[in-house]
Amino acid sequence: xxxxxxxxxxxxAGKSTVAKRIADALSYFYIDSxxxxxxxxxxxxxxxxxxxxxxxxxxxAENSTIDFSNNKVFLDSIDVNSKIRxxxxxxxxxxIAKISEVRDIIADIQRNxxxxxxxxVEGRDIGTTIFPNAAFKFFLVASVEERARRRLLELNSSxxxxxxxxxxxxxxxxxxxxxxxxxxxxxxxxDAIIIDTDxxxxxxxxxxxxxNIKSFN
Ligand code: C5P
Numbered sequence: 001x002x003x004x005x006x007x008x009x010x011x012x013a014g015k016s017t018v019a020k021r022i023a024d025a026l027s028y029f030y031i032d033s034x035x036x037x038x039x040x041x042x043x044x045x046x047x048x049x050x051x052x053x054x055x056x057x058x059x060x061a062e063n064s065t066i067d068f069s070n071n072k073v074f075l076d077s078i079d080v081n082s083k084i085r086x087x088x089x090x091x092x093x094x095x096i097a098k099i100s101e102v103r104d105i106i107a108d109i110q111r112n113x114x115x116x117x118x119x120x121v122e123g124r125d126i127g128t129t130i131f132p133n134a135a136f137k138f139f140l141v142a143s144v145e146e147r148a149r150r151r152l153l154e155l156n157s158s159x160x161x162x163x164x165x166x167x168x169x170x171x172x173x174x175x176x177x178x179x180x181x182x183x184x185x186x187x188x189x190x191d192a193i194i195i196d197t198d199x200x201x202x203x204x205x206x207x208x209x210x211x212n213i214k215s216f217n
Pocket of ligand 1: 011012033034035037038093094095097122123124125126174178
Protein backbone atom coordinates (compact mmCIF):
# COMPACT_ATOMS: atom_id res chain seq x y z
CA UNK A 1 0.00 0.00 0.00
CA UNK A 2 1.40 3.37 -0.95
CA UNK A 3 1.66 6.14 1.59
CA UNK A 4 -0.97 8.89 1.50
CA UNK A 5 -0.51 12.24 3.22
CA UNK A 6 -3.80 14.14 3.32
CA UNK A 7 -3.80 17.92 3.65
CA UNK A 8 -7.26 19.45 3.94
CA UNK A 9 -8.56 22.88 4.79
CA UNK A 10 -10.52 25.87 3.49
CA UNK A 11 -9.57 28.12 0.55
CA UNK A 12 -6.39 30.10 1.08
CA ALA A 13 -5.21 28.21 4.17
CA GLY A 14 -1.87 27.61 2.42
CA LYS A 15 -2.50 24.00 1.36
CA SER A 16 -1.07 24.17 -2.17
CA THR A 17 2.28 25.70 -1.37
CA VAL A 18 2.71 23.54 1.70
CA ALA A 19 1.57 20.29 0.04
CA LYS A 20 3.94 20.86 -2.90
CA ARG A 21 6.83 21.47 -0.53
CA ILE A 22 6.05 18.33 1.49
CA ALA A 23 5.79 16.29 -1.72
CA ASP A 24 9.16 17.65 -2.89
CA ALA A 25 10.81 16.99 0.46
CA LEU A 26 9.65 13.36 0.48
CA SER A 27 9.78 12.76 -3.31
CA TYR A 28 6.06 11.94 -3.31
CA PHE A 29 3.58 12.70 -6.07
CA TYR A 30 1.56 15.87 -5.47
CA ILE A 31 -2.19 15.85 -6.14
CA ASP A 32 -4.07 19.14 -6.08
CA SER A 33 -7.66 17.85 -5.95
CA UNK A 34 -9.09 21.38 -6.19
CA UNK A 35 -7.53 21.72 -9.64
CA UNK A 36 -9.58 18.72 -10.80
CA UNK A 37 -12.81 20.48 -9.79
CA UNK A 38 -11.49 23.68 -11.31
CA UNK A 39 -10.66 21.97 -14.62
CA UNK A 40 -14.20 20.59 -14.93
CA UNK A 41 -15.63 23.99 -13.98
CA UNK A 42 -13.47 25.67 -16.62
CA UNK A 43 -14.70 23.22 -19.25
CA UNK A 44 -18.34 23.76 -18.24
CA UNK A 45 -17.91 27.54 -18.59
CA UNK A 46 -16.12 27.17 -21.93
CA UNK A 47 -18.82 24.88 -23.26
CA UNK A 48 -21.56 27.42 -22.45
CA UNK A 49 -23.50 24.81 -20.43
CA UNK A 50 -25.96 26.18 -17.89
CA UNK A 51 -24.66 25.73 -14.32
CA UNK A 52 -28.05 24.20 -13.47
CA UNK A 53 -27.81 21.57 -16.21
CA UNK A 54 -26.61 18.86 -13.84
CA UNK A 55 -26.98 15.99 -16.33
CA UNK A 56 -25.09 17.94 -18.97
CA UNK A 57 -22.30 18.70 -16.49
CA UNK A 58 -22.06 15.05 -15.44
CA UNK A 59 -21.82 13.96 -19.11
CA UNK A 60 -19.16 16.56 -19.76
CA ALA A 61 -17.16 15.33 -16.75
CA GLU A 62 -17.50 11.72 -17.88
CA ASN A 63 -16.14 12.68 -21.28
CA SER A 64 -13.10 14.50 -19.95
CA THR A 65 -9.59 13.31 -19.25
CA ILE A 66 -7.67 15.07 -16.52
CA ASP A 67 -4.05 14.26 -15.73
CA PHE A 68 -1.17 15.77 -13.81
CA SER A 69 2.29 16.28 -15.17
CA ASN A 70 5.04 18.30 -13.46
CA ASN A 71 2.53 19.55 -10.87
CA LYS A 72 0.35 20.92 -13.65
CA VAL A 73 -3.14 19.90 -14.57
CA PHE A 74 -3.98 18.87 -18.14
CA LEU A 75 -7.57 18.85 -19.34
CA ASP A 76 -8.09 16.74 -22.46
CA SER A 77 -4.29 16.91 -22.94
CA ILE A 78 -4.15 20.73 -22.74
CA ASP A 79 -2.33 22.58 -19.94
CA VAL A 80 -5.08 24.61 -18.24
CA ASN A 81 -3.11 25.51 -15.14
CA SER A 82 -3.33 29.29 -15.45
CA LYS A 83 -6.90 29.30 -16.80
CA ILE A 84 -8.42 27.45 -13.86
CA ARG A 85 -7.43 30.11 -11.28
CA UNK A 86 -9.61 32.89 -12.73
CA UNK A 87 -12.31 34.73 -10.77
CA UNK A 88 -15.08 33.17 -12.85
CA UNK A 89 -13.83 29.67 -12.03
CA UNK A 90 -13.45 30.69 -8.36
CA UNK A 91 -17.06 31.76 -8.17
CA UNK A 92 -18.52 28.67 -9.88
CA UNK A 93 -16.32 25.80 -8.72
CA UNK A 94 -18.17 25.16 -5.45
CA UNK A 95 -21.42 24.61 -7.37
CA ILE A 96 -19.79 21.99 -9.58
CA ALA A 97 -18.21 20.41 -6.47
CA LYS A 98 -21.67 19.74 -5.01
CA ILE A 99 -22.49 17.21 -7.75
CA SER A 100 -21.84 13.73 -6.34
CA GLU A 101 -21.29 12.09 -9.76
CA VAL A 102 -18.57 14.66 -10.51
CA ARG A 103 -17.04 13.98 -7.10
CA ASP A 104 -17.00 10.23 -7.86
CA ILE A 105 -15.12 10.80 -11.12
CA ILE A 106 -12.59 13.01 -9.33
CA ALA A 107 -12.25 10.51 -6.46
CA ASP A 108 -11.35 7.77 -8.96
CA ILE A 109 -8.65 9.92 -10.57
CA GLN A 110 -7.01 10.48 -7.17
CA ARG A 111 -7.31 6.87 -5.99
CA ASN A 112 -5.89 5.55 -9.28
CA UNK A 113 -2.78 7.71 -8.87
CA UNK A 114 -2.35 6.51 -5.27
CA UNK A 115 -2.48 2.90 -6.44
CA UNK A 116 0.85 3.52 -8.17
CA UNK A 117 2.60 6.18 -6.11
CA UNK A 118 3.14 7.64 -2.67
CA UNK A 119 1.10 10.83 -2.67
CA UNK A 120 0.54 14.13 -0.91
CA VAL A 121 -3.06 15.09 -1.63
CA GLU A 122 -4.61 18.43 -0.81
CA GLY A 123 -8.31 19.25 -0.76
CA ARG A 124 -11.41 19.38 1.39
CA ASP A 125 -12.44 15.74 1.83
CA ILE A 126 -9.17 13.86 1.47
CA GLY A 127 -8.85 12.67 5.06
CA THR A 128 -12.60 12.07 5.50
CA THR A 129 -13.76 10.52 2.21
CA ILE A 130 -11.10 10.01 -0.45
CA PHE A 131 -8.42 8.43 1.74
CA PRO A 132 -9.95 7.77 5.18
CA ASN A 133 -7.04 5.41 5.89
CA ALA A 134 -4.34 7.91 4.94
CA ALA A 135 -1.18 7.43 6.96
CA PHE A 136 -1.04 11.12 7.87
CA LYS A 137 -3.79 13.71 7.97
CA PHE A 138 -3.43 17.44 8.46
CA PHE A 139 -6.07 20.15 8.55
CA LEU A 140 -4.78 23.66 7.81
CA VAL A 141 -6.67 26.65 9.15
CA ALA A 142 -6.22 30.45 9.09
CA SER A 143 -8.47 33.47 9.59
CA VAL A 144 -10.65 34.58 6.64
CA GLU A 145 -8.70 37.85 6.47
CA GLU A 146 -5.32 36.14 6.24
CA ARG A 147 -6.63 33.68 3.66
CA ALA A 148 -8.15 36.51 1.58
CA ARG A 149 -4.86 38.41 1.70
CA ARG A 150 -3.06 35.38 0.22
CA ARG A 151 -5.70 34.89 -2.50
CA LEU A 152 -5.62 38.62 -3.31
CA LEU A 153 -1.91 38.40 -4.06
CA GLU A 154 -2.51 35.38 -6.30
CA LEU A 155 -5.42 37.01 -8.18
CA ASN A 156 -3.90 40.46 -8.57
CA SER A 157 -0.53 39.09 -9.68
CA SER A 158 -2.37 37.77 -12.73
CA UNK A 159 -3.66 41.22 -13.61
CA UNK A 160 -6.95 41.48 -11.68
CA UNK A 161 -7.74 44.36 -9.37
CA UNK A 162 -9.82 43.08 -6.48
CA UNK A 163 -10.12 44.62 -3.03
CA UNK A 164 -9.47 42.67 0.16
CA UNK A 165 -13.18 42.95 1.06
CA UNK A 166 -14.26 41.45 -2.27
CA UNK A 167 -11.94 38.48 -1.89
CA UNK A 168 -12.99 37.99 1.75
CA UNK A 169 -16.58 37.82 0.57
CA UNK A 170 -15.77 35.32 -2.22
CA UNK A 171 -13.83 33.11 0.18
CA UNK A 172 -16.53 33.22 2.86
CA UNK A 173 -19.19 32.27 0.31
CA UNK A 174 -17.07 29.35 -0.88
CA UNK A 175 -16.46 28.22 2.72
CA UNK A 176 -20.20 28.19 3.40
CA UNK A 177 -21.03 26.15 0.27
CA UNK A 178 -18.10 23.77 0.78
CA UNK A 179 -18.89 23.19 4.47
CA UNK A 180 -22.63 22.71 4.07
CA UNK A 181 -22.96 20.57 0.96
CA UNK A 182 -24.63 17.17 1.33
CA UNK A 183 -21.77 15.12 -0.15
CA UNK A 184 -18.27 15.14 1.31
CA UNK A 185 -18.38 18.56 2.96
CA UNK A 186 -15.25 20.38 4.00
CA UNK A 187 -14.58 18.87 7.41
CA UNK A 188 -11.63 17.98 9.59
CA UNK A 189 -11.17 14.22 9.91
CA UNK A 190 -11.33 13.19 13.56
CA ASP A 191 -7.76 11.93 13.43
CA ALA A 192 -6.33 14.92 11.53
CA ILE A 193 -3.79 17.21 13.16
CA ILE A 194 -4.81 20.89 13.05
CA ILE A 195 -2.14 23.28 11.83
CA ASP A 196 -2.95 26.97 12.30
CA THR A 197 -1.06 28.85 9.57
CA ASP A 198 -2.05 32.36 10.71
CA UNK A 199 1.03 34.54 10.93
CA UNK A 200 3.38 31.63 10.13
CA UNK A 201 5.72 31.53 7.17
CA UNK A 202 5.64 28.60 4.74
CA UNK A 203 8.89 27.16 6.10
CA UNK A 204 7.44 26.97 9.62
CA UNK A 205 4.31 25.18 8.45
CA UNK A 206 6.27 22.75 6.27
CA UNK A 207 8.67 21.98 9.13
CA UNK A 208 5.80 21.46 11.56
CA UNK A 209 4.20 18.92 9.21
CA UNK A 210 7.47 17.14 8.43
CA UNK A 211 8.23 16.99 12.15
CA ASN A 212 4.86 15.32 12.78
CA ILE A 213 5.43 12.81 9.98
CA LYS A 214 8.90 11.94 11.18
CA SER A 215 7.84 11.58 14.79
CA PHE A 216 5.35 8.87 13.72
CA ASN A 217 7.97 6.83 11.86
O1 C5P B 1 -8.42 24.11 -3.30
P1 C5P B 1 -9.13 25.00 -4.28
O2 C5P B 1 -9.49 26.33 -3.74
O3 C5P B 1 -8.43 25.07 -5.59
O4 C5P B 1 -10.49 24.23 -4.56
C1 C5P B 1 -11.48 24.77 -5.41
C2 C5P B 1 -12.86 24.25 -5.01
O5 C5P B 1 -12.95 22.85 -5.35
C3 C5P B 1 -13.22 24.31 -3.54
O6 C5P B 1 -13.74 25.57 -3.16
C4 C5P B 1 -14.26 23.23 -3.41
O7 C5P B 1 -15.52 23.68 -3.83
C5 C5P B 1 -13.78 22.19 -4.41
N1 C5P B 1 -13.03 21.12 -3.77
C6 C5P B 1 -13.74 20.12 -3.16
N2 C5P B 1 -13.10 19.04 -2.64
C7 C5P B 1 -11.76 18.96 -2.71
C8 C5P B 1 -11.00 19.99 -3.30
C9 C5P B 1 -11.68 21.08 -3.81
O8 C5P B 1 -14.96 20.18 -3.08
N3 C5P B 1 -11.15 17.88 -2.24
